[in-house]
Amino acid sequence: MILYYLPLILIFPAAIISYKFNKTGYILTAIASVLFFIFTFRIYDYITYFYLIAAIVWIITSLFSITYSKNYGRWLSPLFILTVAGMMVILYSTNFLVFISGWEIMSIPAYLTVAINKKNDVEAYVFMFFSEISTVLIITAGVLSFYYTGTLNFVKINNDIVLLIFAIGAMSKMGLTPFMISEWLPIAHGSAPANSSAVFSATMTLMGVYGITKLALLSPESLYVGILFILIGIISVLFGALYAYISENMKSLGGFSTIENNGTILSAIGLFVAVNNSILRTFILVTIVLYAMAHSIAKTGLFITIGHTGSEYFSEINNIKDNENSLGKFFILSSLSGLFPSLGGLATWMVIEAFFMTAFLHGALGVTAIIAGSLIAMGEGFATAAMLKIFYFTDRGNKKHIKYESHIILLNGIILVLLFIISPLIIGRYYISGIPSVLIFNGFMIESRFSNADFGLISPLYIFILILIFTVIAYMVFRKPRIRVSERWNGGIENNEYYNSFVYSNNIRLILKKILRTKYGNNEALQTVDLFWLVMIDLAGAYRKISKYIAYKFMNSSISMYMIYMILAFVLIIIITSVVY
Amino acid sequence: MKYYKFGNKNGRYIGSNNKYDVYENTIASRISENNVITEKKPYEIYFNYGPSAGGLRESVNFNIVTPGETIRDITVNSHYKRRKINIINNDINTALLKIERINGFHAASNAVCFLLAIEDALDIDNTGSNNKRIIEIELERIRSNIDVIGRLCESAGFSIPEKQLLYLREKVTRIISDAFNHRYFFSANYINNVHGDFNKIRLNNVYDEFNEIYNGLLESKIFMDRLQETGIVKDINSSGPAARASGYKYDARVDSESLAYDGYDAYTVESSDTFSRFMVRSNEILSSIDIINKLLNKIGNDKNDGKIKNNSGEGAARIESPQGDIFYYVNIEDNRIKDLSMVSPSYLNIELFKKAVKNNNILTDFFFVWESFGIWVSELEVDFI
Numbered sequence: 001m002i003l004y005y006l007p008l009i010l011i012f013p014a015a016i017i018s019y020k021f022n023k024t025g026y027i028l029t030a031i032a033s034v035l036f037f038i039f040t041f042r043i044y045d046y047i048t049y050f051y052l053i054a055a056i057v058w059i060i061t062s063l064f065s066i067t068y069s070k071n072y073g074r075w076l077s078p079l080f081i082l083t084v085a086g087m088m089v090i091l092y093s094t095n096f097l098v099f100i101s102g103w104e105i106m107s108i109p110a111y112l113t114v115a116i117n118k119k120n121d122v123e124a125y126v127f128m129f130f131s132e133i134s135t136v137l138i139i140t141a142g143v144l145s146f147y148y149t150g151t152l153n154f155v156k157i158n159n160d161i162v163l164l165i166f167a168i169g170a171m172s173k174m175g176l177t178p179f180m181i182s183e184w185l186p187i188a189h190g191s192a193p194a195n196s197s198a199v200f201s202a203t204m205t206l207m208g209v210y211g212i213t214k215l216a217l218l219s220p221e222s223l224y225v226g227i228l229f230i231l232i233g234i235i236s237v238l239f240g241a242l243y244a245y246i247s248e249n250m251k252s253l254g255g256f257s258t259i260e261n262n263g264t265i266l267s268a269i270g271l272f273v274a275v276n277n278s279i280l281r282t283f284i285l286v287t288i289v290l291y292a293m294a295h296s297i298a299k300t301g302l303f304i305t306i307g308h309t310g311s312e313y314f315s316e317i318n319n320i321k322d323n324e325n326s327l328g329k330f331f332i333l334s335s336l337s338g339l340f341p342s343l344g345g346l347a348t349w350m351v352i353e354a355f356f357m358t359a360f361l362h363g364a365l366g367v368t369a370i371i372a373g374s375l376i377a378m379g380e381g382f383a384t385a386a387m388l389k390i391f392y393f394t395d396r397g398n399k400k401h402i403k404y405e406s407h408i409i410l411l412n413g414i415i416l417v418l419l420f421i422i423s424p425l426i427i428g429r430y431y432i433s434g435i436p437s438v439l440i441f442n443g444f445m446i447e448s449r450f451s452n453a454d455f456g457l458i459s460p461l462y463i464f465i466l467i468l469i470f471t472v473i474a475y476m477v478f479r480k481p482r483i484r485v486s487e488r489w490n491g492g493i494e495n496n497e498y499y500n501s502f503v504y505s506n507n508i509r510l511i512l513k514k515i516l517r518t519k520y521g522n523n524e525a526l527q528t529v530d531l532f533w534l535v536m537i538d539l540a541g542a543y544r545k546i547s548k549y550i551a552y553k554f555m556n557s558s559i560s561m562y563m564i565y566m567i568l569a570f571v572l573i574i575i576i577t578s579v580v581y
Numbered sequence: 582m583k584y585y586k587f588g589n590k591n592g593r594y595i596g597s598n599n600k601y602d603v604y605e606n607t608i609a610s611r612i613s614e615n616n617v618i619t620e621k622k623p624y625e626i627y628f629n630y631g632p633s634a635g636g637l638r639e640s641v642n643f644n645i646v647t648p649g650e651t652i653r654d655i656t657v658n659s660h661y662k663r664r665k666i667n668i669i670n671n672d673i674n675t676a677l678l679k680i681e682r683i684n685g686f687h688a689a690s691n692a693v694c695f696l697l698a699i700e701d702a703l704d705i706d707n708t709g710s711n712n713k714r715i716i717e718i719e720l721e722r723i724r725s726n727i728d729v730i731g732r733l734c735e736s737a738g739f740s741i742p743e744k745q746l747l748y749l750r751e752k753v754t755r756i757i758s759d760a761f762n763h764r765y766f767f768s769a770n771y772i773n774n775v776h777g778d779f780n781k782i783r784l785n786n787v788y789d790e791f792n793e794i795y796n797g798l799l800e801s802k803i804f805m806d807r808l809q810e811t812g813i814v815k816d817i818n819s820s821g822p823a824a825r826a827s828g829y830k831y832d833a834r835v836d837s838e839s840l841a842y843d844g845y846d847a848y849t850v851e852s853s854d855t856f857s858r859f860m861v862r863s864n865e866i867l868s869s870i871d872i873i874n875k876l877l878n879k880i881g882n883d884k885n886d887g888k889i890k891n892n893s894g895e896g897a898a899r900i901e902s903p904q905g906d907i908f909y910y911v912n913i914e915d916n917r918i919k920d921l922s923m924v925s926p927s928y929l930n931i932e933l934f935k936k937a938v939k940n941n942n943i944l945t946d947f948f949f950v951w952e953s954f955g956i957w958v959s960e961l962e963v964d965f966i
Binding site for chain 1: 623624628630642648651
């Protein structure tokens with residue numbers, strides 16, 4: 001028992017130690033994460049896969065932080081480790097109370113990280129505001145759960161309202177539509193260092209996914225809640241990918257990419273909630289877990305890659321091209337683009353398979369699933385364009401590299417490829433088979449199916465081996481490409497200007513200018529507007545207006561108005577109580 | 582000068598050279614303009630194209646300010662083609678040889694306009710060669726417009742009509758060669774005279790063949806899509822097909838007396854885009870063939886007996902070249918060139934091109950817009966010394 005909780009016992013002192021000895025703190029966090037994985041992970045128990053995901057991310061970010069956090073003062077390491085500790089509490093929780101405690105332990109150091117590194121006051125407040133909205137809603141879900149089940153423990157519930165309220169709370173934390181700004185604002189404005197951004201983007205949002213998945217497993221099937229999740233998910237996928245593609249701030253790009261990934265996960269959860277076929281539900285559950293795994297690990301890699309550039313904007317980058325960094329980046333970005341040979345490629349395939357298989361259930365769900373599957377595929381296309389932007393525009397110039405960070409980036413990429421290769425080992429046996437007649441032996445092939453007929457087939461190991469064989473053959477035939485670098489011909493004119501990341505993505509700014517409201521702004525640069533941010537500002541403005549009106553009209557220190565207000569409140573409480581009981 | 586005088590602005594703007602601003606009826610001193618590109622804004626880049634790059638017929642450089650895809654500003658640097666021509670103090674015939682070679686493709690327009698200015702300066706009656714010169718200019722217009730439309734087809738990736746038009750252009754060139762003993766009218770023009778066998782000019786086949794290609798292009802939705810609403814520009818200071826594509830009846834065949842057309846009415850279109858310029862040029866090919874066919878019946882009685890009355894004087898002439906108004910001013914002293922000035926239609930066309938290409942176009946529209954004006958940089962960058 002004490003071994004089971006040992007990581008938790010280790011990580012809180014690590015936070016204190018790290019104030020003085022931050023390297024030791026990070027190493028202890030990495031050790032605690034390894035132990036956490038060893039003591040909690042159980043094969044084929046899919047909810048424990050979240051522990052594996054979180055552990056991998058914490059290990060990578062802790063190792064990266066050893067060199068990265070040098071420039072960020074003493075407070076970054078304890079706050080970072082406390083945030084991780086909060087997440088660990090969430091993952092250990094078996095009831096709402098512990099979950100909510102973990103949620104706050106995770107969130108409060110996160111505001112502080114943003115506030116300490118602030119460039120403006122706004123980010124920390126926005127971050128806090130949306131986090132607290134999520135806390136309030138999760139508490140509400142806990143109270144309702146207690147009302148329906150008589151306990152605060154996570155037990156089976158016969159009502160889908162708890163899941164719905166909990167999910168809206170978690171969405172606020174995950175930065176999903178319409179709460180997009182909660183995710184990207186602090187990150188985009190550079191108030192969160194890259195290691196914290198990685199943890200916010202990869203694992204803090206993962207806690208939301210974990211919570212919703214956990215409650216979805218305990219809740220009954222619900223077509224309406226499921227379709228609602230799918231809709232919110234799709235809007236998030238499309239807008240997340242779109243805004244990622246046009247972002248000039250690299251961290252903002254990462255934030256929007258997270259929104260896109262979380263949108264896909266929420267859609268898959270929606271499918272899970274709506275489907276009533278147990279085999280298909282299990283396939284969807286594995287899909288959710290693998291997608292979350294791919295997203296979290298690759299997103300960590302993305303933020304590390306961004307942190308490694310030492311810049312926030314593409315225009316500021318001045319790094320030299322480095323093969324190790326490029327290879328790691330290639331696998332990380334392939335994963336985020338949903339391409340092979342990386343875990344993200346497999347997860348994306350599984351998501352689309354899950355949606356297209358659901359079409360065979362017919363009815364409203366079947367139609368929704370096929371449309372949603374197509375739109376998610378489209379969103380992945382946008383995401384590929386956004387990732388190419390990162391790939392091409394994050395190395396040029398001549399700044400010195402920190403070699404250690406390149407090792408971590410490569411390690412992150414290799415983990416994604418390894419997980420892709422061994423994925424048949426962690427996916428339930430029902431979906432694993434082979435076709436020995438064509439030399440794909442049993443155990444090496446993943447099948448998507450929910451009845452006797454196969455729907456789709458894939459063999460990660462064979463894909464990897466084929467890519468490797470063709471690469472080796474190409475290398476043996478053509479050898480190392482002979483590259484001669486020369487000054488480009490510019491029509492005989494001397495001034496050399498380079499194609500930049502903004503120009504790269506300007507096609508979408510122009511094609512979708514009605515949505516993005518593309519125009520030259522005050523600083524005279526071509527600008528776009530985030531619609532969701534505008535709506536939030538409008539809502540906040542309207543709220544302030546109403547509050548002011550109520551304050552002047554009804555709460556204006558007039559004793560008679562207070563008397564009326566109190567009487568009305570009593571009457572309302574009596575009515576509500578009598579209706580409920 | 583019968584038709585021109587020095588003074589202030591009077592009538593429509595024709596264009597400028599390094600000395601003068603020329604209007605419909607007057608020649609004014611030049612008010613200089615800057616050809617400076619706007620500062621780029623954050624994230625924008627300067628995109629350089631030319632002077633030595635694929636897709637360009639002449640050496641010209643474009644500096645484009647772009648945030649990606651769209652063109653916010655552009656400068657056209659044509660000075661790579663600058664030539665200084667030793668022509669002052671030449672006798673008229675030597676000068677004519679040089680004028681013909683300023684822009685070989687439009688040698689007839691340059692030579693005829695130059696000679697009209699000389700004839701104005703020396704007060705020579707040139708009515709006897711009026712119709713022959715019109716035939717010559719209209720033949721040149723047919724070939725030039727076929728060439729521009731062919732290049733528009735090339736820009737749109739329409740290889741078959743492009744090759745058909747190249748063939749047709751060659752056919753017209755061979756008709757010119759048969760009639761005038763030179764493919765580009767070299768040495769065909771003299772004071773009050775045109776040397777040529779006008780009986781060899783037969784254009785009915787050209788009319789039918791062009792009409793077929795033209796109608797084929799009008800039926801292609803892809804071709805129309807690329808040209809319509811691309812490079813829109815409507816400017817009061819415009820000339821040639823570009824002006825007539827914006828509804829302005831600007832045409833030296835109508836409003837200049839240097840070369841007398843009989844009852845010609847300019848063809849105009851309103852929409853001001855690349856497609857309109859294509860329409861105007863196509864219709865002018867057909868109307869030029871009509872003009873030639875009518876005049877071929879009339880020239881039999883024309884006599885070239887104008888006598889030279891003076892050996893000194895000032896003269897100016899303006900005619901409608903295929904690209905717009907071309908203007909020559911000469912000052913002759915003892916049959917030698919004392920001063921010479923030329924305004925090319927390409928001057929105004931470049932100004933219009935800059936406005937058109939900035940008007941909500943993307944980089945891929947660039948070639949359609951550029952080719953639709955039929956600009957010849959060689960005419961622009963000429964210094965007579």
